[in-house]
Amino acid sequence: MPSGTILVADDDAAIRTVLNQALSRAGYTVQLTSNAATLWRWVSSGDGDLVITDVVMPDENAFDLLPRIKKLRPDLPVIVMSAQNTFMTAIRASERGAYEYLPKPFDLKELISIVGRALAEPKSKRVTGADDSGENIPLVGRSPAMQEIYRVLARLMQTDLTVMISGESGTGKELVARALHDYGKRRNGPFVAINMAAIPRDLIEAELFGHEKGAFTGAQARSAGRFEQADGGTLFLDEIGDMPMEAQTRLLRVLQQGEYTAVGGRTPIKTDVRIVAATNKDLRQLINQGLFREDLYFRLNVVPLRLPPLRERGEDIPDLVRHFFTLVEKEGLPAKQIEQAALDQLRRYRWPGNVRELENLIRRLAALYPQEVITANLVEQELSQQSAAPAEQDGDSSETDLSGSVERFLNAYFANFGDALPPPGLYHRVLREVEYPLLSSALAATRGNQIKAAELLGVNRNTLRKKIRDLDIQVIRNSR
Known part of the structure; x- marks a missing residue:
């Protein structure tokens, strides 16, 4: 049977009664109070093996009491409950050193499980939190889905674990990535974001890793990449599913070795960044189609975080x-x-x-x-x-969609050079942008059969093979 004394502080008599019954049935000794003063007296006297406390009490806020508890008894786990179910409540609980945060109403079985886990955990692993940043609330919502996101984010703040955020467009993936940075231990470092879908494919490697002078036509001076700009902070890789295969290979090498070389360079550069990636695509499906590396997926998907649609x-x-x-x-x-x-x-x-x-x-x-x-x-x-x-569009919209894609490509292309003239070869760059996804999709549709893909596209088989080599398309055969 479990053992230990649990100190419970909540000004709601019904909550105290429910917790007393549940914890007692689980085998614990329970001491109940309705105020922070009594709780502090018990803690100061050395009573209790674990604390469960509400945030708002008549005489003192638990967030003001928590730092004193952690200073006096740093190994005493504290579980914080609150009906103020906001992102900042979860973050403040973590920053003040709470073992866990539970939004009200909570599940009793989950609470009993957390209590057991906290008491069984070695004292050396119980970590105190950091000071409150006092920032404005970056995320809004009190639904159960958002509460779970808040709790996961609170656990991740003081780590450097790589996070993969998935969700439909418009769900707030970059907002979550910024919250991870702004409230984490790298908050004093830079937050650098790059959208893979907005960068021309043949410029992504130079954008990520920088380039040396003369590395390619138009490279008139050395340029720092996003990895270098984000050193000591967080690098947010948005729309990671749109990263071309050759850039995926280089990114995987960086994640494995912790260093990279600039385009046109030879000297390895050490990197110290936290990676947060995001996608609105099914990366598993892209892996099956040969458009995304499975080994890179596992490197990025250390902590998966799904944002629910509205x-x-x-x-x-x-x-x-x-x-x-x-x-x-x-x-x-x-x-x-x-x-x-x-x-x-x-x-x-x-x-x-x-x-x-x-x-x-x-x-x-x-x-x-x-x-x-x-x-x-x-x-x-x-x-x-x-x-x-959307219904106002007439006829076949494929031409309109393609025109829009080309226009977005050109806007992003010219935006990367500011007032300077971009390097020549725009015609072939646009062709590459169209050919790569077209050929990759045709090969995926024919399960890697190049003869059928050539027939589907209406091109000579040798032409298709040359394009596959030139574009460095990875062909994966699927026998299903």
């Missing part, structure tokens, strides 16, 4: 709406209120663009309508326009 956390919409109205008011737009019927409409909407779509909607409502109170009719009008927009 349709799975509809109860967070009122908090998000209030948050975005507050933001736009600080930016100079008029203050707004929203009626309950309008909130109900927002909760019923499917939100294909997720949180980003909701934020854009709130900005439009604040900017375009003079009414102080946003009504259900205004929300219905805006949502109907959003839903109708």
Whole structure:
């Protein structure tokens, strides 16, 4: 049977009763109090093997008490409970040295399991937290899905573990990556982000690892890459699924060896960065198609973190709406209120663009309508326009989509050179951008059969083989 004395502090008599019964049945001795003063007296006297405390109590906030407990008895595990289920509650609990944070209402079986794990853990592994950063809340939501994300993030803050964030576009992947950095032990270092989908494929290696003077046409001086810029901090690799295979190989080598060479360079450069990657694609499917290295996937997917789409956390919409109205008011737009019927409409909407779509909607409502109170009719009008927009396109949209892709490529291409003239060869660069995914998809569709792929594409088999070599396309045969 488990043994040990548990100190419970909560001003809610019902919570104390439930915890007393559950912990006693589990075999523990329980001491109950409704205030922080009694809890501190017990801790000061050396009582108890573990503390369970609410955050808000009549005489003192647990976050003010926690540092004193950790200073006096650093090996005493403290489990913090709170009905204030925000990201900052989880972070402050971790920073103050809490063993675990539990949002109310909590699962009793989970609590008993955490208590057992805490008491069984060697005292040398119980780590105290850092000081509170006092930053504004970067993540919003009280749904169970968000609560689990907060708890995982709180555990990761003081580590350098590589994190893979997955989720649909607009769910806030970069926001989570920034929170990991801003509240982690690398907060004093740089946060550097690179979007693989926005960089021309043949420039990604130079962007990541830098290049020496003369490394390629137009390289008139040495340039530091993102790894060098992020040294001592965090490197966020967004849309990692769009990274070309040759760059994947170099990235894998960096993760394995902790060093890299600049494009055109020979001297190895040591790197000290935390990697956080993100994707809105199914990397497992890309692996099966031969478009993503499986060994790199395992290197990046040390801690997987899935962000739920907004349709799975509809109860967070009122908090998000209030948050975005507050933001736009600080930016100079008029203050707004929203009626309950309008909130109900927002909760019923499917939100294909997720949180980003909701934020854009709130900005439009604040900017375009003079009414102080946003009504259900205004929300219905805006949502109907959003839903109708994609249907307004006529005919085959493939040409439009391709034109848009080329335009985005050119914008990103020229953005990398500022006012300087980009190197020549734009025609062939664009062709490469089109050919690589086209040939890779054809080979995936024919399960690596080059004869069938050539027939599908309508090109000579020898031409296809030459393109595969020139573009360094990895062909994986699949017998399924």
